[in-house]
Amino acid sequence: MVERVVKPEILDNLDATNPAAIRSRKDLRLINWCMRGESWILSQLESFDNLTKVVEVGAGDAQLTNKIKLKFPHIQIIACDLIDRPKHLHKEICWLVGDILDSDCFDENTVVVANLFIHHLDDEALYRLSDKIRPCRALIMAEPHRYWFSKLLGYLTYPLVNNVTKHDMMVSIDAGFRFGELAGLIDLDWHWDERAALGGIRSIAKKNL
Ligand SMILES: C[S@@+](CC[C@H](N)C(=O)[O-])C[C@H]1O[C@@H](n2cnc3c(N)ncnc32)[C@H](O)[C@@H]1O
Numbered sequence: 001m002v003e004r005v006v007k008p009e010i011l012d013n014l015d016a017t018n019p020a021a022i023r024s025r026k027d028l029r030l031i032n033w034c035m036r037g038e039s040w041i042l043s044q045l046e047s048f049d050n051l052t053k054v055v056e057v058g059a060g061d062a063q064l065t066n067k068i069k070l071k072f073p074h075i076q077i078i079a080c081d082l083i084d085r086p087k088h089l090h091k092e093i094c095w096l097v098g099d100i101l102d103s104d105c106f107d108e109n110t111v112v113v114a115n116l117f118i119h120h121l122d123d124e125a126l127y128r129l130s131d132k133i134r135p136c137r138a139l140i141m142a143e144p145h146r147y148w149f150s151k152l153l154g155y156l157t158y159p160l161v162n163n164v165t166k167h168d169m170m171v172s173i174d175a176g177f178r179f180g181e182l183a184g185l186i187d188l189d190w191h192w193d194e195r196a197a198l199g200g201i202r203s204i205a206k207k208n209l
Pocket of ligand 1: 012
């Protein structure tokens with residue numbers, strides 16, 4: 001687990017209506033509950049003065065997106081994923097279907113958030129993402145920590161999750177990040193703050209004003 005390895009995840013290539021994909025997205029809710037990354041992201045959003053716009057990248061079934069809407073009902077929220085708009089998504093949230101690297105939804109008011117998504121991107125894609133989000137205010141990420149202990153925690157969930165989740169969890173950890181690594185891979189000269197917790201790396205990068 002020394003080098004970062006980005007390999008395809010099964011969920012990204014399954015139709016959203018496939019029962020194994022539906023089950024795996026449910027498993028993700030359990031994993032997210034255990035890792036607490038979503039609640040950490042919500043708490044970080046609270047620290048912004050005059051928060052007016054949030055873009056969530058790789059939003060999946062939009063559990064976090066809806067929580068952002070509940071907590072910040074009056075801001076603009078955009079979420080992007082390869083899958084179609086989830087049925088339960090709040091009607092005022094804009095949903096973009098497609099590759100986030102082709103999107104033009106970022107501007108100087110935007111705080112970008114990502115929960116278990118950034119590790120899908122290889123080094124070149126991370127470089128392209130940096131360019132996209134350069135005008136933004138900040139990037140908040142909760143990602144897998146590439147560390148043996150994360151795998152150990154992952155194995156504990158095996159009795160409760162399906163084969164797609166088991167595969168993707170281990171692939172995600174191998175594609176995850178070591179402490180301090182993201183600041184080198186995302187080409188933005190911003191202020192970084194990072195901590196490891198519960199198998200995850202929690203990073204916040206803010207533009208230097
Ligand atoms: C591990 S899931 C996490 C979903 C959600 N953030 C969560 O925590 O439940 C990663 C998501 O990234 C999406 N994804 C993968 N590559 C993407 C890309 N290039 N652009 C947008 N979404 C992408 C997948 O469809 C999937 O829903």
